[in-house]
Amino acid sequence: MKETIKNNRSLRIAHELPRRIRIHYPHLYDPLLDAAYLQAVIENLPGIVRTRINRRGGSIVVEYDGRPENRTKLLDKLRDLPAEAYAHGDLNGSIAPELADVFLKGALTLSSLKTPLEVSAPLSLLLGLPTLLNGLDTLLNQGIKVETLDAAAVGLSLARGDFFTANSIVTLLSLGEYLEASSENRSTELLKSLLRPQVEHVWVERCGEEVREPISHVAVGDRIICGPGDIIPVDGTVVDGEASVNQSSITGESVSVHLHPDKEILSGAVVEEGRLIIQAERVGSETSMARITRFMENALRMKSQSQTHSAELADRLVPVTLALGLAIFMLTGDIARATAVLTVDYSCAIKLANPVAVKTAMYDAAHSGVLVKGAQALDALAAVDTLVLDKTGTLTNGVLNVTDVISTGALTPDALLALAAAAEQHYAHPVAHAVVRAAEERRLELPAMSNVDYIVAHGVSAYVDDERVLAGSLHFLQDDEQVDCSGVEELTDRLRREGNNLLYISRSGILEGVIAFRDDLRPEAPMILRGLKETGIRRIIVITGDHRDTAQAVIGPLDEVSELHWEMKPEDKSRIVKDLKDEGATVAFVGDGVNDAPAMITAQVGICMPGGSNLAKEAAMVLLLEDDLKALLKARQVATHTRTVIDNCFKSAVGFNSIVLLLATLGLLPPVASALLHNMSTVSILGYAALGSRSANRG
Structure with a gap:
């Protein structure tokens, strides 16, 4: 069978079977065409099983699932090849002999x-x-x-x-x-084996019924149903069902894991036995598999x-x-x-030894839960001598838990907690989550709020029965809003020395009480920091926005930490990294928040934790897939x-x-x-x- 594709007479079908197609593609003779990148692009199309490129013969042999729509997508992609497939120099050299x-x-x-x-x-x-x-x-x-x-x-x-x-x-x-x-x-x-075909259709629970929909229609919060043999298409949390899941393509674990409700799961894993209902938390280009695909495509070029x-x-x-x-x-x-x-x-x-070693290392790193965005990132990570970590979510678990609710006025502790939860419930912030979660655990009824206003890096202002309620930091209430907080210094000093963060609550200009939170240190942190020092890291610096006493209480047991900076504003993070670079240090910054992105970009290497914001993940050169500091040590060891x-x-x-x-x-x-x-x-x-x-x- 011979077929000339419209608008591109140089591309034609040389031979075709139901699930196999051979395409005559003279563009392969162009020395600037990056054949490895082209193959990666093709193999990431839906339904593609295997691709073989013969540059000498100017042909591409593709095995696919036989579906007409996927055949069309393949030909359309070859007809409109992205400019990125062409290098700015001769990457391929002469055609290798058969x-x-x-x-x-x-x-x-x-x-x-x-x-x-x-x-x-x-x-x-x-x-x-x-x-x-x-x-x-x-x-x-x-x-x-x-x-x-x-x-x-x-x-x-x-x-x-x-x-x-x-x-x-x-x-x-x-x-x-x-x-x-x-x-x-x-x-x-x-590397290319990490590129998986995209899932095109999924089963979604709608109003108690299972509906088959295109993956592009799936939104955050949808409940996705996956059975035996299904590739999990979203990052999310299991809400119902149990299953044995193979996630070796994501985390490198060779043994299947048993998942049950409340367990987190990454896209790209395969259900071997059982049935799961997963609530989507990241979809489309934000899923783990989409990021792996994007990073690995770039890695083939860098x-x-x-x-x-x-x-x-x-x-x-x-x-x-x-x-x-x-x-x-x-x-x-x-x-x-x-x-x-x-x-x-x-x-x-x-x-040739360098690219062979780098690609092999990146493959093994990806199977160990570490995504490295290209050879330059691996190179830079090996040269790092100074490590800067944002405390919350990296050295600590990143989950605040209410430890004390102390009323200083007429309110009971439960009433104080309900007041704070009502003000904080509209915001996606660790403090807000902790307060609301504590109120839910106590099954408290929250008062109705109006005119709620969130003041970045300070707190929340709202009204209850025409009385203004403030919930925030000491600086916000005492310095900005002139609320008298002088009667609780001894209490708050003790709470901070115990490693707590504090939320002050006032009503009608009078302090009503203080809520204490604690974010515990990750149990593996001391061992990981020692391991990082053994790989050649000379200085480990921790940055936090916490009060000095709180920061010292949490970080104090870590002898490997060289410096601790407390009460830091977001802009201070990138300034500290810049100062370290000016001193001649090669810096890696580890974080996860939106406000960590500038510091990641400023550092020679930005490293993002798995729960990081989208902006942080884009800014980072290294992305950890597992919420465990062992992945950070693994990344350094690989490099x-x-x-x-x-x-x-x-x-x-x-x-x-x-x-x-x-x-x-x-x-x-x-x-x-x-x-x-x-x-x-x-x-x-x-x-x-x-x-x-x-x-x-x-x-």
């Missing part, structure tokens, strides 16, 4: 040992011509690169009539390119600073090798020795281990190739042996980059 090409070149190389000169000469020239032309083109357009070295080595062998050596070098180059491409493709496939530096250094070493080869030829007249030198270059292993692997790859590439280069210079290695050892070392280093990153990150 394995069949390598075998063919190997067979021709062996045959050149037996064929007569009149056959082997033109055959060898034909075999080496692509390498020669590629080297010449590179020299004229980009300068002296590794392709120039390859062309020089092949050219010298042809010039002296050593056709077997010339053919062997071409074959080994082809084999090396194939193995290098395979290694990088495997690391890319690891280069780190260390990767760029490695590539630049590798390119600078090429002229050195070329000059050495020419010098040996001029001094000794030995073409074989000069050719052996030219077959050795540092470029391949140095350039530092990966840097160690990359450093080892670099040292190995330089060291081994220098030895081969020395032996070739001394005439102890023939050209074929030199080329073989060079390619073997490159493939070995790439294998270590992939396997070393995985073993380190799991260790």
Whole structure:
């Protein structure tokens, strides 16, 4: 079957089966088209099972679910390819050879040992011509690169009539390119395996009935029904039912978890047994799976600073090798020795080891509940020496609980709590949630409020029976509203020393009482901070808006904390981070609130807790998927281990190739042996980059 797509005559259907389609796509010949990114985009379309791109043949083979609407979406996407699919530089280089090409070149190389000169000469020239032309083109357009070295080595062998050596070098180059491409493709496939097809339709509970609706119609608060085999499409909380759920694609847990009401669940998990009704808390682009998809697509494109530096250094070493080869030829007249030198270059292993290690590390990090937004983020996280944490929601659980309700006027404690809850019930704030929750637990009836006004970072103003009620901080009531709070200093000082935060309540200008809250330290916090110090973090700084006594009571037991800043306003956070950077520190900021976003952007690395605001998640370079500080330590360990692997790859590439280069210079290695050892070392280093990153990150 052949079909030309409207408005794009270069795209046509070459062959099609009910669930498989092969598309002739000449755009693949464009060196600026990022094939890995294109494949990721295709595989993230609904209904797509598997994609194979053949750049050499200019075709794309797609396996899908056979649904006509998904076929249409695929063709529409290819017809209107996003500009992001094209790089600003040549990311792909030359098209990697197929394995069949390598075998063919190997067979021709062996045959050149037996064929007569009149056959082997033109055959060898034909075999080496692509390498020669590629080297010449590179020299004229980009300068002296590794392709120039390859062309020089092949050219010298042809010039002296050593056709077997010339053919062997071409074959080994082809084999090396194939193995290098395979290694990088495997690391890319690891990342792309995190991209899951979107769920298109879901069952939603409407007025007691189950209704099938498009996922785009689902809103926060809807009750989603998921049965065996279903991919959970939203982040939310189980409100009914029990099930065994596999969430390995999100958290890396290989063992299925048992979910029951009140348990939280992330999108992307799969129901194995049972049935769940989930109340949606995050939908669409805000779900965990949507963020994974977005981050991983970007990760396929990003280069780190260390990767760029490695590539630049590798390119600078090429002229050195070329000059050495020419010098040996001029001094000794030995073409074989000069050719052996030219077959050795540092470029391949140095350039490719970094992206292979980074992609593998990012895959393992994602399976451990850590999303890293690209190679640069991983690089920066490894270099961090100063960690700044917002106390609430990071070192603490982020859930305030009422500990004391103390009346100082005519109201009973329950009446005081009901008054405060009535004023706070309209606002999504931790203090408001704690007050309202405490009132609900006591089953208190709340008075009717009017003219409710929320004053940011201060408190709430409202009216009950024409009497003005204020609920907020000491500064708000005493300094801004001139409410006399002098009679409770001894009481409030004691509460703060116990680690409590305080909410003051007044009515008609008279203080009615104080409500105390406490946000407990996470039990794993001391161990995690010690672990972070062991990875090379020199300073750990905690920032909080709490009163000094409260902050010191909570953070005091943490010996690993270098500095504590209390009563900080939102704008103070980014100022402190900027001051640290000006001092020469490499800073990571950990937070979760809207007011943490400026500090995250200011820091070299912003890290967001899983319950963070949308703005904080967008600003962060690292996103933790599990509400556990162990994920923070894991993120740091992944980064530092990966840097160690990359450093080892670099040292190995330089060291081994220098030895081969020395032996070739001394005439102890023939050209074929030199080329073989060079390619073997490159493939070995790439294998270590992939396997070393995985073993380190799991260790």
